[in-house]
Amino acid sequence: MKTYYIKNLGCSKNKTDGSAIEAMLVGKGYCKAKDPEQASIIVVNTCGFIQSARQQSIDAFFELNSLKRKGARIILAGCLAQMFHDEISEELKEADAIVGNFNLSEFSELLDSYEDVGDSSRTSTKRVIGIGKQSGSGVRSRFDVHMQPDVILAPVGDSPVSAYLKIAEGCNHMCSFCAIPGIRGRFRSFDKGLILKSIRQAVDSGTHEINMIAQDLLSYGSDFDGASAQIGFVGLLSEIAGMEGDFVVRCLYMHPDSFNMDVVRFMGDHGDRFLPYFDLAFQHGSDRILSLMNRKHSSSYYAKMVDDIRKVLPDSVIRSTFMLGFPGETKTTIRELRSFLGDVQLEYCGFFRYSKEDGTRAAGLKPTYLSGKLIDEEIENIKALCDESSSLRLSRFCGREFPFIVEEDAGDGVFLGRLPFQAPEVDGICEADFSNWCSGAADVKSVRVGDVVRVRTAECVNDYDFVAHPIGT
Numbered sequence: 001m002k003t004y005y006i007k008n009l010g011c012s013k014n015k016t017d018g019s020a021i022e023a024m025l026v027g028k029g030y031c032k033a034k035d036p037e038q039a040s041i042i043v044v045n046t047c048g049f050i051q052s053a054r055q056q057s058i059d060a061f062f063e064l065n066s067l068k069r070k071g072a073r074i075i076l077a078g079c080l081a082q083m084f085h086d087e088i089s090e091e092l093k094e095a096d097a098i099v100g101n102f103n104l105s106e107f108s109e110l111l112d113s114y115e116d117v118g119d120s121s122r123t124s125t126k127r128v129i130g131i132g133k134q135s136g137s138g139v140r141s142r143f144d145v146h147m148q149p150d151v152i153l154a155p156v157g158d159s160p161v162s163a164y165l166k167i168a169e170g171c172n173h174m175c176s177f178c179a180i181p182g183i184r185g186r187f188r189s190f191d192k193g194l195i196l197k198s199i200r201q202a203v204d205s206g207t208h209e210i211n212m213i214a215q216d217l218l219s220y221g222s223d224f225d226g227a228s229a230q231i232g233f234v235g236l237l238s239e240i241a242g243m244e245g246d247f248v249v250r251c252l253y254m255h256p257d258s259f260n261m262d263v264v265r266f267m268g269d270h271g272d273r274f275l276p277y278f279d280l281a282f283q284h285g286s287d288r289i290l291s292l293m294n295r296k297h298s299s300s301y302y303a304k305m306v307d308d309i310r311k312v313l314p315d316s317v318i319r320s321t322f323m324l325g326f327p328g329e330t331k332t333t334i335r336e337l338r339s340f341l342g343d344v345q346l347e348y349c350g351f352f353r354y355s356k357e358d359g360t361r362a363a364g365l366k367p368t369y370l371s372g373k374l375i376d377e378e379i380e381n382i383k384a385l386c387d388e389s390s391s392l393r394l395s396r397f398c399g400r401e402f403p404f405i406v407e408e409d410a411g412d413g414v415f416l417g418r419l420p421f422q423a424p425e426v427d428g429i430c431e432a433d434f435s436n437w438c439s440g441a442a443d444v445k446s447v448r449v450g451d452v453v454r455v456r457t458a459e460c461v462n463d464y465d466f467v468a469h470p471i472g473t
Helices: 012-027 051-067 079-083 085-091 106-117 180-184 192-204 226-230 232-241 261-269 287-292 299-312 331-344 372-397
Strands: 003-008 041-046 073-078 097-099 127-129 153-155 162-166 209-213 248-251 277-279 317-324 348-353 401-411 414-418 430-433 452-461 465-470
Touching: 003 012, 003 051, 012 041, 012 073, 012 106, 012 153, 012 162, 012 209, 041 051, 041 079, 051 073, 051 079, 073 079, 073 106, 079 085, 079 180, 085 097, 085 127, 097 106, 153 192, 162 192, 192 209, 192 232, 232 261, 248 277, 261 299, 287 331, 299 331, 317 331, 317 372, 331 372, 348 372, 372 452, 401 430, 401 465, 430 452
Parallel strands: 003 041, 041 073, 073 097, 097 127, 162 209, 209 248, 277 317, 317 348, 430 465
Antiparallel strands: 153 162, 401 414, 401 452, 414 430, 452 465
């Protein structure tokens, strides 16, 4: 029996690529193996965003390679394969194939070639595929366009009711620190028909929560020509709003330089379908650093954006990420960031240290004089302050009723899951005790992972997490 094992690393967008790869494996008659030792093909779907992620990917590759059975193949896929395909092909002799993410359909052809030659011991050919258009120098152009995959949905973990939906690929924002345009190419919106069909299939299969993702959702349709150019992101949301079914949509990854209030107002008018959740990566609160990052707007502009969103949608939740240690960072710019965060009081914040990436404009800038140790200390200090403000912001949800997605049975009638203002894998969780629950003929034995149950929140704990009780207790 032909079997496969896949290890997905990195972001949710990479996981949807993993789902596309899995669909091709299944289409060729492969069954999913529980363990890598049982697989005839192992796929390591890598991340290449920053150095630490690349190292994690390489470590995962060698760990899985040590476990593979005799005659099995191991394939390196994903962003790391896309970025360093030539180097990996030369130096990573253990890899049977290097699969980029620009044209995943070529993976199917690779599987066909394996059928022709049998197990890996019968050929030493290593194929580098899916990389995209090559320039004369052999280096992929920064502005190549990603090929649309056939599968753009991926489950959130093992959840039967929550999924990621990728609606576009690539990015046209040339933030000076970011390697994504060089990895994923320029922005390409996926076909509206494929998006709506994917949602329809997911909802018909029981999915309740669609988490829409892209490098920048708000740029959707900006690359279309003719009549299609009028669609835009709000146009897509309008189509989704009109679909039948009991499901909600959370929009993740909005670039703040593309933001406009039309999206907010539309969500407000269709609150039964779209969760008031805004994922806006501001990156910093110092105008000087924002300018060096090639951001279009100032910190005051972004602060007003937050205020405007909350005026229209008072229950909105805003998540952002911030980078410290960027070239030009000083103690003064860190104080400006701290001041910005104090003003906006976001519900969720993520922090990380700047990583120099070859090929980006920031790589040529003079590094900050601040030590890595000091930067890490500042991150922890600022994070502690944001944890406090986040807890205060989230406390307004205490004592209210919400739908609760059951994700894990913790035993003794206690279940873990998420509330509408908690995005998967990045925000807090909710613990609900069903041990004394009685809702008509239902009891705790009827609760299953994947259920969506009404609960009332009791308290916010650990800054981001909630304790809740089912309605009826």
